[in-house]
Amino acid sequence: MATSACQGLLLMALVAAVLSTASGTLQYDFYSYSCPKAEEAIRNATVKIISEDRTMGAALVRLFFHDCFVKGCDASILLDQSNSNPQPEKLAIPLRGYDAVNTIKAAVEAVCPNVVSCADILAYAARDSAMVTGGFTFAMPGGRRDGLGSDLSDIPANIPSPSMNVQDLATRFGAKGLSTLDLVALSGAHSFGQTHCSFVTPRLYPTLDKAMDRAFGDALQKVCPRRGGGGTVLDNNRVTDPNALSNQYYKNVIARQVMFTSDQTLMSDAGTAKMVQDNADDPVGWMARFAGAMVKMGGIEVLTGDQGEIRSFCGARNNAS
Template sequence: MTMAASACQGLLLGALAAAVLSTASATLQYDFYSSSCPQAEEAVRNATMKIVSDNPTMGAAFVRLFFHDCFVKGCDASILLDQSNSNPQPEKLAIPLRGYDAVNTIKAAVEAVCPGVVSCADILAYAARDSAMISGGFTFAMPGGRRDGIGSDLNDIPASIPSPSMQVQDLISSFGAKGLSASDLVALSGAHSFGQTHCSFVTPRLYPSLDKTMDKAFGEALQKECPRRGPGGTVLNNNVVTDPNALSNQYYKNVIARQVMFTSDQTLTTSSNATARMVQDNADDPVGWMARFAGAMVKMGGIEVLTGTQGEIRKVCGATNSGS
């Protein structure tokens, strides 16, 4: 852990406690498995650390999976379900996300110590939290108690997931529909400091002419990576300025320099004075951004959760217990 992260740990925990109490996820609890599976969070952390150590790009993949899961049907692990008779068109068919096998690996590690106790939804939340520790050098508490859903439908995605082409007011509305604020939007956008994307998501800003809100030299370099009629599946690092696998406030410096991939990134400074100030604050204050990011992650983790006797605790993350 960095010195800055160590110094702000108390601040992070305080921000998180306030965030959880102010959301509809009050039924979630810190140390939820302290009695039923005391080793749960340690098992998730150890497995996640091994996965990210072997492949540093996986930290961002876990955070992105968590985001997509929570925004579509709430944080119920619906994003993890494979195709089946009861789920003929699951969410995972719509968007080429990475990390499904890795989540299964973590689930297997948890099942080895506490079979049938820990939900896939909580495992994904903990893995996303631990990815911040591994890739960003700061940690925070994540409440548990989510249960797994039994349905997944790719048709739920278009109306739920914010698009990379969205302008700021549409982004604020999209996040607001999930109970998240403009500050949460800007804080969570910091996840674009690491991870990968494809040329197909970037070329709308490159052709037929370079987006005027993009730094010219940065855009011309991207045009070389993503030629007009080139393969849209070419992989790019979200952050080409510093370590592409480090979660940090570098993202906000990139936004200010107009060196970011998506319209949804650049619009934070070009279309709203309020979000532009937030971007500047996060660029200037890495410790403050850590606290805001952590609080927003916890808040997002409470979206439309299943608790109590709702849903189920899946035996494997890719299928419901009925197997249908």
């Protein structure tokens, strides 16, 4: 117990240092006066959702990532198709968690209506997902406002592809103000969550990717046939608990037992390979780096002040058709 407490204190100290470099437009404890129970309501709803379906932790973290990388952290990923948003982002990629976010939003609205943005709900829910599934927590600043538009055509130039090499990944992250250290730390989210065979089969056929462990690849070929199995759902982590956020991902990368080219490519560069090894060896250090990168990501191109709006429902703009 004493060791665990010390690790928690170390993590929070390291993350506190990162907070001072986060977007100056966001504030820690942002809702302390306008809605003092906001973060508690979000945390309680998130904990309940994940307790009922353990796969939802990864889904909420992934929604946050996709939101921030396209148009900034403005909840654009949540907007439904409408006359004002005929081709929203959510039509492009089959993500999970939209109903969960609506449930969290309803819990917050019951405490203080029209105060907490959907963009902040995504940020806090992702933070709390790490707490539930990874056993660590960190401070997340708030003050984001919700955007007024969503366009799936913005996705290709912004979201990293699972087929990218390390140089392209670094460029894509760098365009968002994130370092290679952040890239490697955030990749640890592939320690949990799910994917479809269609994203993996390019490494399996016509021949097995030489960078993949042979036994691991043979097992994947059995569940992902060359034809007709693209929609089969796989756990990202097929080695240990697939619903736990941990540094197991880095051990899997070293063992060449990961799904995507974008995972294994981290070992192709001396700098990122060293980071992978460091994160594999030091779980508490990885937690701090992951937390810091999540906070930095949460500051990408945010709307604040009078920009955007506070949506009453996360799937639709206020007063929009």
